[in-house]
Amino acid sequence: MTVKIGVIGTGMIGTDHTRRIQDVLTGAEVVALSDYLPENAEKLRATHARRAEVFAKGEDLIASDNVDAVLVCSTGSTHEEYVLAAIAAGKPVFCEKPLATTAEGAKRIVDAEALGGKRLVQVGFMRRFDQGYNMLKRTMEEELGTPLMIHSAHRNPAVPEQYVTPMAIHDTFIHEIDTFRWLLDDDFVSAQVVFPRKTKHAHEKVADPQIVLLETTKGVRIDCEIFVNCRYGYDIQCQIVGEEGVANLPEPMAITTRKEARLSNAILTDWKDRFKTAFDAELQDFIDRVPSGSTGGPSAWDGYVAAISSDACVEAQETGKIIEISLPVRPALYD
Incomplete structure (x- = not known):
């Protein structure tokens, strides 16, 4: 067919x-x-x-x-x-x-x-279909013991003028929201957003970078740096810290070169290439x-939970407070 x-x-x-x-x-x-x-x-x-x-x-x-x-x-x-x-x-x-x-x-x-x-x-x-993330999930489940923390980063080289502060959550961090839930088989109970010193490369309508802090129902603590004017490339990082060890998301495959007294490899600049x-x-x-x-x-339930969680993160942006995340009962269809 x-x-x-x-x-x-x-x-x-x-x-x-x-x-x-x-x-x-x-x-x-x-x-x-x-x-x-x-x-x-x-x-x-x-x-x-x-x-x-x-x-x-x-x-x-x-x-x-x-x-x-x-x-x-x-x-x-x-x-x-x-x-x-x-x-x-x-x-x-x-x-x-x-x-x-x-x-x-x-x-x-x-x-x-x-x-x-x-x-x-x-x-x-x-990202649930990305080979690197699936390798990371298997390593966590088979080798790291109980997960305790996640350190992560979502960096873009630059964003257009119409990109504003809440979009760092709704358009950018939304992928991490779903990925963390899938990696940990867990949901969030609170969100906080803090703002480091602003980069000179960010226009006036976006606060950049940002750091999102999440807590899950099982007590895992997550921090994610969102830096959408990092200049150097499109860079996704994720490190899981468990009771028995630490695992990092593998870097995208790239050729390492030795040339003109430098040892280097290219960094991608386009999200379509990174997750092709x-x-x-x-x-x-x-x-x-x-x-x-x-x-x-x-599923639609995952999309709904991502929407609830991202709304809480935006509220945390706007208020500077730790925002509680509360989810409704999940319909049996999604069990």
Whole structure:
């Protein structure tokens, strides 16, 4: 069976996912495209999906009898409506983060999915599919004993003028929020954000860097440096400290050179390159599950918990206080 996929949102990530479905992955074909700028969808059709139909509205794409499953890659404010429409149509849907722009919106998705009694939503937290993170998780579980602390960093070379302080949580740290929960099989009970001295490279609307401090239900303490104008590259770091040892996330593969009296290796500058194979793996997993009519990977519940946790972190940014994180009862569907 070739899974027929409709892609809503043909910007950078929608284009990249269409390319990988058409040229890299197996078992699927992009048959439908939609974007609020129709010319973008037409351009993508011409370059990577010549047989795809272009729809003026995402809702019409979802309703099409020719579409088996949906990828939501549009702007975050539209995610909720498209995911709810896919659930109502009974179609598996892969949604890039965020699942919704508010925790209330994410809860509406969880409620709709739970009412139907079947997991149809997979959220694009690709780090769960990254080989390095999976190696780190196995090492923690098999060799480190009980985890005690996590030290981490999320660094970008630079961000645009429209990037503001809360985006360090909602757009950047959101990946760490899900990754830490998955690594530890644990949830958060509190969040705090502190601000070191501001870099001269940050514009006036963003406080940079930031340090997020989290505590989990099992007492693990986590610190994460968010530095989005670090200048030197895209750099993701994670160290787990356990009772029996310490393990670090492996560096991306790179050639070491000896040249002009220097020993060096390149550092990536683009997040798409850093997690390229993870993006491939998460979408292949989604495609492989569509014929069964359900999904795996990060769930709508994971998206909802990430939204609750990120809202608490933003409140911690704004108040300077330690903010309690309280989660509702998890529906049985996600057990």
